[in-house]
Amino acid sequence: MRRFALRAGERGFSLLVTLFVILVLAALAAFAVRIGATQAQSVDFDLLNTRARAAAASGIEYGANRALRAASCVPSTILILGAVGLKGFSVTVTCSASMHTVSGTSYEAYLLTATAQRGTYGSPDFVQASETRSVNNAPP
Numbered sequence: 295m296r297r298f299a300l301r302a303g304e305r306g307f308s309l310l311v312t313l314f315v316i317l318v319l320a321a322l323a324a325f326a327v328r329i330g331a332t333q334a335q336s337v338d339f340d341l342l343n344t345r346a347r348a349a350a351a352s353g354i355e356y357g358a359n360r361a362l363r364a365a366s367c368v369p370s371t372i373l374i375l376g377a378v379g380l381k382g383f384s385v386t387v388t389c390s391a392s393m394h395t396v397s398g399t400s401y402e403a404y405l406l407t408a409t410a411q412r413g414t415y416g417s418p419d420f421v422q423a424s425e426t427r428s429v430n431n432a433p434p
Contacts (some may be wrong), residue, residue, distance in 0.1 A: 323406045346410045346423035353385035353408025361404040367391040385410045401432035
C-alpha cells in the first residue's frame with residue numbers, strides 16, 4: 295500500500311470545508327425556524343382579526359336590536375364580551391338617530407358604528423375592527 299505525504303499547505307483544508315458546511319447548515323436551520331415562527335404568528339393574527347370582526351358584528355346586532363325594538367339610541371355603549379372566542383374583546387357601540395319623512399310617513403334612521411378591540415395598542419396581540427350599519431324603522 296502506498297501512502298501519500300501531505301504537503302505543508304494542504305494540512306487543515308478539510309477542517310475549513312467542514313466548518314463551512316456546518317455554518318451553511320446552521321444558517322439554513324435558523325432560516326427555517328424563523329419562517330415557521332412567522333407563519334404561526336400570521337395564523338394567530340388572522341384568527342384574532344376574524345374574532346375582532348365577529349365582535350364588531352355582535353356590537354352592531356346589539357345596537358340594531360336596541361334601536362329598533364326598544365327605540366333607544368344611546369350615543370355610546372361599551373360592551374365586554376364573554377362568549378367563547380370573543381372573551382377579552384371590548385366593543386364600543388355608537389348610535390345616532392335622525393327623523394325622516396317620506397310621502398307623509400315619518401320614520402327614524404339609525405347610524406350604528408361598532409369598534410371591537412383587544413389588547414393594548416403597540417403590543418403584539420393588539421387587534422381592532424370596526425363596522426358601520428344604517429338601520430331604520432320605516433314601513434316596508
